[in-house]
Amino acid sequence: MTDHDLQLLIIGIAIGMDLMLLVQILFGILDDRRDRKVVRAAEARLKASQSRAAA
Numbered sequence: 001m002t003d004h005d006l007q008l009l010i011i012g013i014a015i016g017m018d019l020m021l022l023v024q025i026l027f028g029i030l031d032d033r034r035d036r037k038v039v040r041a042a043e044a045r046l047k048a049s050q051s052r053a054a055a
Helices: 003-054
Strands: none
16 A cells, blocks of 8 residues: 555544544534433423322
């Protein structure tokens, strides 16, 4: 392999790693949003059941 081939290989690996990190970050953000939505729904159910129990 020539130096040029090695440079292209290393650049390709670096770009691939950057893309994988970007995907992980994006899915992490989406997962956090989903988790917060579930927590809000659970809190709403808890408040509703507490208000029914108090009445």
